[in-house]
Amino acid sequence: MKATFRCNEELFSLSALTLPQGIQITLAEEKTFTVQLHSRGQGMYLLEWHNEDGIVRHASAAAMKCAGGTVQICFEGRNYLFELEQGSKKPETVSGSLTAPMTGVVSQILAAEGSTAQRGDALLTLEAMKVVAPIEAPFTGVIRSIMVKQGEQVQQGCLLVEMEAENDGG
Amino acid sequence: MTTRIRRVLIANRGEIAVRIAKACRERAVVPLHVFSEADRNALHVQQAETACCIGGAPAAESYLNAAALLNAAKQMNADAVHPGYGFLSENSHFARLCQEAGLTWIGPSPETMEQLGDKARARKMLAPLGVPVPPGFAEENPSLEELQKAAENLGAPLLIKAAAGGGGRGMRVVTDLKDLEEALHNAKTEAKAAFGDDRVLLERFLQRPRHIEIQIFGDAAGRVIALGERECSLQRRHQKIVEESPSPAVSPELRQKMSETACLIGRAAQYQNAGTVEFLLECKPGTEPAYYFLEVNTRLQVEHPVTELVTGLDLVHLQLDIAEGASLPAHLPDCFVPNGHALEVRLYAEDPEHAFLPSVGKLECCHMPVSPGIRIDSGVAAGSEISPWYDPQMAKIIAYAPNRSLAVRRMLQALCETQVAGVATNQAFLLDLLAHPEFEAGNLSIHFLNDHFPRWSAAAVPPEGALLALAAVLQKHSAVPGAAQPAEQQQNPWLYSENWCNVRIN
Numbered sequence: 001m002k003a004t005f006r007c008n009e010e011l012f013s014l015s016a017l018t019l020p021q022g023i024q025i026t027l028a029e030e031k032t033f034t035v036q037l038h039s040r041g042q043g044m045y046l047l048e049w050h051n052e053d054g055i056v057r058h059a060s061a062a063a064m065k066c067a068g069g070t071v072q073i074c075f076e077g078r079n080y081l082f083e084l085e086q087g088s089k090k091p092e093t094v095s096g097s098l099t100a101p102m103t104g105v106v107s108q109i110l111a112a113e114g115s116t117a118q119r120g121d122a123l124l125t126l127e128a129m130k131v132v133a134p135i136e137a138p139f140t141g142v143i144r145s146i147m148v149k150q151g152e153q154v155q156q157g158c159l160l161v162e163m164e165a166e167n168d169g170g
Numbered sequence: 171m172t173t174r175i176r177r178v179l180i181a182n183r184g185e186i187a188v189r190i191a192k193a194c195r196e197r198a199v200v201p202l203h204v205f206s207e208a209d210r211n212a213l214h215v216q217q218a219e220t221a222c223c224i225g226g227a228p229a230a231e232s233y234l235n236a237a238a239l240l241n242a243a244k245q246m247n248a249d250a251v252h253p254g255y256g257f258l259s260e261n262s263h264f265a266r267l268c269q270e271a272g273l274t275w276i277g278p279s280p281e282t283m284e285q286l287g288d289k290a291r292a293r294k295m296l297a298p299l300g301v302p303v304p305p306g307f308a309e310e311n312p313s314l315e316e317l318q319k320a321a322e323n324l325g326a327p328l329l330i331k332a333a334a335g336g337g338g339r340g341m342r343v344v345t346d347l348k349d350l351e352e353a354l355h356n357a358k359t360e361a362k363a364a365f366g367d368d369r370v371l372l373e374r375f376l377q378r379p380r381h382i383e384i385q386i387f388g389d390a391a392g393r394v395i396a397l398g399e400r401e402c403s404l405q406r407r408h409q410k411i412v413e414e415s416p417s418p419a420v421s422p423e424l425r426q427k428m429s430e431t432a433c434l435i436g437r438a439a440q441y442q443n444a445g446t447v448e449f450l451l452e453c454k455p456g457t458e459p460a461y462y463f464l465e466v467n468t469r470l471q472v473e474h475p476v477t478e479l480v481t482g483l484d485l486v487h488l489q490l491d492i493a494e495g496a497s498l499p500a501h502l503p504d505c506f507v508p509n510g511h512a513l514e515v516r517l518y519a520e521d522p523e524h525a526f527l528p529s530v531g532k533l534e535c536c537h538m539p540v541s542p543g544i545r546i547d548s549g550v551a552a553g554s555e556i557s558p559w560y561d562p563q564m565a566k567i568i569a570y571a572p573n574r575s576l577a578v579r580r581m582l583q584a585l586c587e588t589q590v591a592g593v594a595t596n597q598a599f600l601l602d603l604l605a606h607p608e609f610e611a612g613n614l615s616i617h618f619l620n621d622h623f624p625r626w627s628a629a630a631v632p633p634e635g636a637l638l639a640l641a642a643v644l645q646k647h648s649a650v651p652g653a654a655q656p657a658e659q660q661q662n663p664w665l666y667s668e669n670w671c672n673v674r675i676n
Contacts (some may be wrong), residue, residue: 001644008632061635061636064591072592076635077587077601080636101527104528
């Protein structure tokens with residue numbers, strides 16, 4: 001396995017090879033470790049490796065694959081999200097497509113299809129755990145379609161509203 | 171008169187429902203649970219011997235639905251109701267309905283709840299008794315002119331509060347009196363919408379106060395005792411995040427004075443069962459600390475374990491004893507002095523890196539530490555769904571030690587050992603909070619987060635161990651994300667393999 005991951009805007013290149021004595025891992029193409037990995041079930045692992053000074057190190061970690069090819073590693077009380085860095089850039093999302101920033105319930109629809117919304121207008125509100133998040137128009141334009149209904153539960157990243165800029169082609 | 175309680179309806183969910191049920195079983199009382207349609211697989215239901223669905227996922231249809239709760243109580247043959255905290259716990263109307271249905275209400279009487287629940291009324295009742303209240307103005311139905319005159323006398327900055335309010339709703343800080351009229355209008359509109367009551371009161375705005383509360387207990391014989399203080403100054407959007415007892419700011423003399431005031435309030439309201447008297451404490455250099463009455467919470471608090479650890483009492487058992495008509499045990503002192511130090515943090519399913527937005531999902535992994543001095547009160551387990559319908563609180567971690575410094579270090583260690591994957595949590599934020607030098611020094615105020623953590627982001631660089639874990643796990647499962655995989659494994663390829671590790675060792 002050889003791959004580059006992005007975490008908090010930094011790149012990390014990793015390579016790994018399974019050997020009889022354990023998994024040989026090279027970080028940033030310079031530091032090499034031999035790691036024993038024991039699964040403890042439910043996504044939890046115990047790691048064992050030797051530092052350069054020969055001292056054995058143990059650590060536990062939880063690992064989970066999330067939506068969109070991201071891997072969540074929980075280590076020493078902190079969560080790290082690693083995104084696979086693929087050579088080609090991801091296609092830019094269509095600017096007029098508004099997606100849900102969190103999983104929640106559509107509590108109010110404030111705009112109508114076909115109407116014009118000013119930049120910053122709240123088009124609908126999402127609610128989760130008593131927190132209300134307004135979804136605002138990123139630019140002034142026409143609401144082409146509203147893809148959700150009031151009371152509907154939506155997942156994070158789900159398409160909510162399609163908009164078209166007012167001065168398109170103008 | 172004493173009546174033995176045998177079957178308790180727990181009108182709540184999450185960790186508090188689990189915690190109350192445990193106390194019930196310890197005394198051979200049958201816990202009866204309720205759940206909404208969204209909570210069918212929740213931990214409190216999984217652990218329930220008896221449970222009953224009370225309605226739809228929105229709280230208004232279930233946990234706030236008095237009729238459905240009373241019906242469940244009848245169906246499951248309950249003889250008492252424990253409301254927990256939140257939901258209907260401070261609703262005197264619901265308490266009265268329970269009593270009218272012949273159920274024992276495990277909490278103070280509806281009359282006491284009404285007397286103390288209204289901030290303006292409580293203030294008016296308590297000030298003549300010598301309870302220190304913040305300088306302010308709390309007349310019934312004042313005209314705008316009267317309010318303006320009172321505001322001029324108080325001077326800016328001042329605080330507008332909803333009389334019926336709580337949780338920061340209907341609250342406004344006025345730093346310039348020319349904004350008073352507009353702020354009044356906004357506060358009243360918000361209070362009307364939230365509580366159906368637009369009465370407001372004015373109070374002097376205290377600079378950097380600390381939130382100190384005293385746990386009280388009263389019995390039918392009229393005795394009220396104080397179980398020491400809790401400091402809950404660390405708050406975000408009026409939500410407490412860290413609570414501890416004793417408070418680093420409270421001297422034995424101050425504790426005695428505040429405890430006596432809290433007991434005085436309890437006796438004035440004929441308080442029976444558990445309650446919390448909240449105060450703001452203003453510590454200005456060179457002057458004696460001054461405390462002011464804030465409000466009384468007429469229920470068990472989220473942070474009650476902190477008091478349990480430093481007093482050695484079990485507050486839920488004590489609540490049940492009092493509700494059965496027992497007197498407070500004679501050997502309990504009137505004013506407790508905390509023994510050792512306890513600290514609680516609330517583990518929330520929210521993403522501190524994205525404006526603390528709630529995080530919804532399935533807890534694929536949920537591992538809580540087992541360590542000396544660590545208590546976990548949890549409402550979730552591996553496999554639990556965190557739904558968008560209710561509070562984001564998943565669990566409470568409570569650390570106990572002979573002194574504050576060790577309690578904090580135990581908590582940091584426990585947070586490092588806590589592994590939750592599947593939703594975002596405030597865990598890393600808590601770690602940074604507790605490691606802050608000003609927290610360590612005990613220099614707290616209710617503005618602590620604004621002062622020291624105006625913009626927070628997680629430690630950016632993953633340590634070597636995290637990278638090794640990533641590489642080793644991916645290699646083991648030959649699962650570089652994005653690479654082609656069998657469809658059934660797309661979701662979480664390495665959760666379902668690895669059965670070899672579950673060998674039995676005996």
